[in-house]
Amino acid sequence: MFEAIDLKFKNILDIERVSMVDPIVCLIGPSGCGKSTLLRMLNKMEQPDSGAVYYNQTDVSVIAAVELRREVTMLPQTPIIYEGTVRDNLVAGLKLQHRELPDDNKLQEVLDIMYLKLNLDGDTSRLSGGEKQRISLGRVILLDSPVYLLDEPSAALDPANEKRIMDSIVSWIHENNKQLIMVTHAVELAEEYAQQLISMDGGKII
Template sequence: MFTFENVTYLDILHVPSLTIHEHQKTCIVGESGSGKSTFLKLLNHMISPSEGQILFRGKNIAERDPIAHRRDVAMLTQHPVLFGESVKDNLLAGVRFAEQEEPDENACKQAIERFRLYKSLDDEAENLSGGEQQRLALARITLMDSPVYLLDEPTSSLDEELEHEVMENFMTFAEERKKTVIFVTHSRSIAENFSDETIDFHKYTLKGEGSS
């Protein structure tokens, strides 16, 4: 699905050759500063390589419209961004961006309950804890129904038990709908239990002090 061909980004990251396969769960691991978040941003077309090219389904990402690309490749950042005031506003932000049909209230409730977030859709999102905001953001991107999901430390604010349950529920959603998932985690347990393939950034030539 993604192919890296001699990709360099500034003095942070160099990936000579790499293929990420469709419908797989790929985990990215490495020390802080090894370029993991930078890697996801490259996949999401938020930034562009200094050298080389990244192909998505055989086409150079640089030649794709960034907005259209992000409809196909949805990204959850490490620190979730809130949109609007209510839980419902935040749930619908993704589908509105993608210009998709908005789900009904029952679908919205099912989305947040999948991640053990038992809140009213009218509750104010800013009053949620960090962990609740992470789960709300996960629910939001599942409603977008994108072919590819990029997750940057999606459960970092959760305790271990809840972290495993939330990841298991997300991966079940992805498997049932044949999604491709690429995720970054510092948790060895999450990496071992929820990935088909693990990419350790230490095997690449990494230069300077990259973003984590």
């Protein structure tokens, strides 16, 4: 769970108090209102000018960034795809953390969660934007961390795919007792999934 108190950052964020304790928290608001900045602050990719963010009651400024990010995994707004195969891309996060690599059955399971019909040995250079986004999601799912920060995970998907993939991620979060804090433009889906819906405008919680 997270809590932010008296959080100020440049002229971008000005948040008196917000807590995020529910399994599914969605952040919505107009473009440029500070959603990504707030999300980035939760795993120390950005530091506030004043105020503090607490993760499970501990001020994140005293938690080492690597340690925090092992528990709190962020999916950035722009998907990252490395040169190589689908398999290379899926296991890239685990490799960075020097962890054991899963067998193909496990990787196939993750492709199924993302509704991706791709060959694990296939090349990633010609994938569509939506496919790249889903591979990036698969990569973070494999990290199996307790908390996920997803920034517009469905932005590159058409409405039908958006719905089934978001359903799939949300079920996975619930089944595995994780927490998901998600920025999304899909307000109707956010209303359907979120136990807590945080609406932002002009750097403030409204």
